[in-house]
Amino acid sequence: MMAPSLFVSFHHPVPRQPGSSADVGPFVNVVTWILLITSALAVLTRLITKRALRRSLDFDDAFVLLALLASICSGASVSVQIDSGLGRDSHVLTERQIVVYQQAEYANKLLYVATLCFAKLSIISLLMILTESKLHRNLGLGLTGFIALWSALSEVVSAFQCGAIEPWRFLVRGGDCFNLATFWQTVGVVNIVTDLALILFPVHVIMTLQMSTSKKITILTFFGARSLTKVIMEKHIDLQTFDHEILRQRGRGSMSEGKGPKFDRDKYELARVGKEQVLKRRFGLASMTGLSCGLMCTWETLLVIFSIGFANGGPAGLIYGFILIWLGNFSVFVCIGELASAVPTAGGQYHWVSLLAPRSNKKFFSYLTGWLTVVGWIAALTSVCYFVADLILQLVSLNDLDRTYTREGWHGTLLLWAILLLCVFINVFISGALPTIEVVVLIVHVLGFFGILVPLVYLTPIHNSAKQIFTTFHNEGAWNTQTLAFFVGLQGNALAFVGTDSVVHMAEEVKNASTDVPRSMLLSLVVNGTLALGMLFAVLFSAHDIPALLGDQNAATAPFLRIFKDAVGSEAGATVMVAIIVLLEFCSAMGCLAAASRMTWSFARDRGLPFSRALSVIDKRSTIPIVSILAVTVSTALLALINIGNSAAFNGTIFVVLEGFYLSYLLAIGLLLWRRLRGDLENPESSLTIFNETQIDEAYDGSLTWGPWRLAGAWGVANNVVAICYLTLIIFFSFWPSEVSPDLVHMNWAGVVTGSVALFSVAYYLLFAKKSYIGPIVEVGPHAL
Numbered sequence: 001m002m003a004p005s006l007f008v009s010f011h012h013p014v015p016r017q018p019g020s021s022a023d024v025g026p027f028v029n030v031v032t033w034i035l036l037i038t039s040a041l042a043v044l045t046r047l048i049t050k051r052a053l054r055r056s057l058d059f060d061d062a063f064v065l066l067a068l069l070a071s072i073c074s075g076a077s078v079s080v081q082i083d084s085g086l087g088r089d090s091h092v093l094t095e096r097q098i099v100v101y102q103q104a105e106y107a108n109k110l111l112y113v114a115t116l117c118f119a120k121l122s123i124i125s126l127l128m129i130l131t132e133s134k135l136h137r138n139l140g141l142g143l144t145g146f147i148a149l150w151s152a153l154s155e156v157v158s159a160f161q162c163g164a165i166e167p168w169r170f171l172v173r174g175g176d177c178f179n180l181a182t183f184w185q186t187v188g189v190v191n192i193v194t195d196l197a198l199i200l201f202p203v204h205v206i207m208t209l210q211m212s213t214s215k216k217i218t219i220l221t222f223f224g225a226r227s228l229t230k231v232i233m234e235k236h237i238d239l240q241t242f243d244h245e246i247l248r249q250r251g252r253g254s255m256s257e258g259k260g261p262k263f264d265r266d267k268y269e270l271a272r273v274g275k276e277q278v279l280k281r282r283f284g285l286a287s288m289t290g291l292s293c294g295l296m297c298t299w300e301t302l303l304v305i306f307s308i309g310f311a312n313g314g315p316a317g318l319i320y321g322f323i324l325i326w327l328g329n330f331s332v333f334v335c336i337g338e339l340a341s342a343v344p345t346a347g348g349q350y351h352w353v354s355l356l357a358p359r360s361n362k363k364f365f366s367y368l369t370g371w372l373t374v375v376g377w378i379a380a381l382t383s384v385c386y387f388v389a390d391l392i393l394q395l396v397s398l399n400d401l402d403r404t405y406t407r408e409g410w411h412g413t414l415l416l417w418a419i420l421l422l423c424v425f426i427n428v429f430i431s432g433a434l435p436t437i438e439v440v441v442l443i444v445h446v447l448g449f450f451g452i453l454v455p456l457v458y459l460t461p462i463h464n465s466a467k468q469i470f471t472t473f474h475n476e477g478a479w480n481t482q483t484l485a486f487f488v489g490l491q492g493n494a495l496a497f498v499g500t501d502s503v504v505h506m507a508e509e510v511k512n513a514s515t516d517v518p519r520s521m522l523l524s525l526v527v528n529g530t531l532a533l534g535m536l537f538a539v540l541f542s543a544h545d546i547p548a549l550l551g552d553q554n555a556a557t558a559p560f561l562r563i564f565k566d567a568v569g570s571e572a573g574a575t576v577m578v579a580i581i582v583l584l585e586f587c588s589a590m591g592c593l594a595a596a597s598r599m600t601w602s603f604a605r606d607r608g609l610p611f612s613r614a615l616s617v618i619d620k621r622s623t624i625p626i627v628s629i630l631a632v633t634v635s636t637a638l639l640a641l642i643n644i645g646n647s648a649a650f651n652g653t654i655f656v657v658l659e660g661f662y663l664s665y666l667l668a669i670g671l672l673l674w675r676r677l678r679g680d681l682e683n684p685e686s687s688l689t690i691f692n693e694t695q696i697d698e699a700y701d702g703s704l705t706w707g708p709w710r711l712a713g714a715w716g717v718a719n720n721v722v723a724i725c726y727l728t729l730i731i732f733f734s735f736w737p738s739e740v741s742p743d744l745v746h747m748n749w750a751g752v753v754t755g756s757v758a759l760f761s762v763a764y765y766l767l768f769a770k771k772s773y774i775g776p777i778v779e780v781g782p783h784a785l
Contacts, residue, residue: 036075037450043068060129063122067115074111080104102169109158116191117151123198136201143197150190266344269514269707273343273351274778280623283510287435288503288520289527290442295499295591297384298528299449299535300581303560304387306539308492310549310559312485312738314474315464315540318493321486322536325493326529328726333500333525334711335669335723337518340504341707342681344513346602347776348504349373349664354775356671364765365671366775369664370603371761376660377505377596380498382416382636383657384589385423386643386650389415391582394557398578399571409644416640419586423593424633431624434594441587448580449531452564453538455577460542460567469540477739487733491658494730496532498657499588500525501665502595505602518709542567596632601625607772610764652749658734659754666727673720681706 043064084101085093093101121144128140160167267277283291302322309318339352350370357365389412396405427434475485503520507513510520542563543549549559564574604615611631619626643650675681711719735751742748765773 060122060125063118067118070111070115074108077104077108113154120147154187266513271780275345276779278618279508281509281511282435285516287438288510289523290438291591292503292520292524293445293528294441294587295502296528297588298496299532300584302496302532305492306560309489311476312489315469315472317473317486317489321490322493329497330525331719331723333521334719338710340517341514341709344507346505346508346598349668351776352668356675363775367765367773369667370608372660373664374600375757376657377599378635379657381592381596382639384592385416385419388419388585395575398557413640413643423590426590427593427629452577456538456542456567462544463541488736505595505599514707515709597629600632601628606776653753655750656753662727662731669723
């Protein structure tokens, strides 16, 4: 093979010569696709948000999609280049590999120019929509013509870079090619100049619009990022208002400028169920989906508790069990979504139970449900904080090559407290930024998935076969049948989906709560379920020594961490991968504290907890329940003390989260089915509300209407039945230990803790709360509607 000329070597990546540095092809491939996935997510987020707000797409969206398509094809060509020799010794390549490599590089250059062209035209198209100024339109047309001409010229030169016949053979015909060095330098300069023009052009257009300075800064930030439409949404600049302001600038006026107060549907829906709006609505669909996805941390948590289903079920049991749990949760949260749409309050389950239960039992059932939910959320916060602390200590053990570190119970407790305090700081002092943080968490949640998945799959030296994964079951608990072991192992998969209802308890801080709360729950289930299933496949295919993983019960690190280490071949690589999970689990703890404190505040608002008057106070400056945040924090910190004395009892305490949540869901959905079969729920068009105007003291005896989001007819009834069956199954097996005849260490203490909570709540109800707790308090009378 002829040695390529200097300028071709500089402007075309080529296979390296013998004796050169290490092969960087896999690294380039991983980085390329991570960046490409980031771009795709940004573009899709922008288009979905715009579609949701305006119900239509424009020419700029078409150009963005074309640019995305071209960049995906360009990424594919890079992968082909790497498979065909990029980064490897040139003397080991076949002639066919050299040919394919050059063809892929040739295609990559053409696609690169097309991506630049379409991306620039998308910005200009959007600006042309926003202005009718003659100067702006002329500038836009001039830029469009210049970019189109530059792109066409670049494509022609690239297409015929080495002649009309086989122009892609730049390696063996370097002397017959154009002076590509000069050409690509010129392309780069023009690219920079047009980018500068596309920065200055939006500045001039936006500064002439009649709107506040803060909105102009927000919109300029949007153009600078090119795709972050959700920034506008979080800054309360919806597209309808935006269009009106532009129309006024054009001199056309706006139909929305009429006088009179704007109808606040969220406030109306809250007042319809007797509650006053006291919290600020900061969250939208994107930020709530981010909070729910980040709080659930499904693929991350699935790795952390991997051993539960792995020991009882094995690879096949994990996969089939995950699918069962995923579908079951989808059924459950369709039901929860129906209830949240009808009654979008932070109380959630206990409020719904109070409305749906028979009048003679509603106080008791509502009170019991409230206690189960509050305790469940405190246990959830404790467990997530402990996961973070435990992962940090496992990383210490992983990197302790001399094995000098001895882990003690108080190490985990101190770390848990530190993590908890950081969560408190974020929730109290920068609570206003929480919606934006949750959107960022959603992005990191998805990107972190690929950041772990790609090296795990790509670098693992040996992969299991599909037959091993889909047909291998394990019964390490020595149960009588494999089926029984499978059902016992479902606990791990079920725990990975805990926290989906966090959106419900934030409902009074969500815009368009009656529709966006159910949507965000189901979106988070789709996103997290898909990612978790992909991660489960990746880990199982990479776990090449399954018997060793099962046999080493006394290892200082979790099975998934050992799988990571074997895949990348080093402690440092595994540490980086686990650090991503640590970060995302911390973000889960942050959202968990927010949801737990809102649930606690709501139940205290209705006099369901001791010291309710103090717990229900809202800070006037920040409009958040600071006292409830601190109360939840103190309760979590006290629970962590158990870990110092007895780690088995501590594990049983924190795993009560499953029983607490699922029992509250079962009560609410069971009563929903009962009311549904009786025909007590009216159609959404009905003018009836929950208020009985003649008896305000019996405000909740009236008819409850459906919300705008529901599953109608027989499908709704069937789904309620499926959800109840699923919940009953998981609750029953959640009390089972991991093995037959367990000792105190392996005992499942969740049943003892759940029973203790139920007994305490019943005793407290009979002694004190029976007189003070009357169910959800009516704060707003029917006249407010």
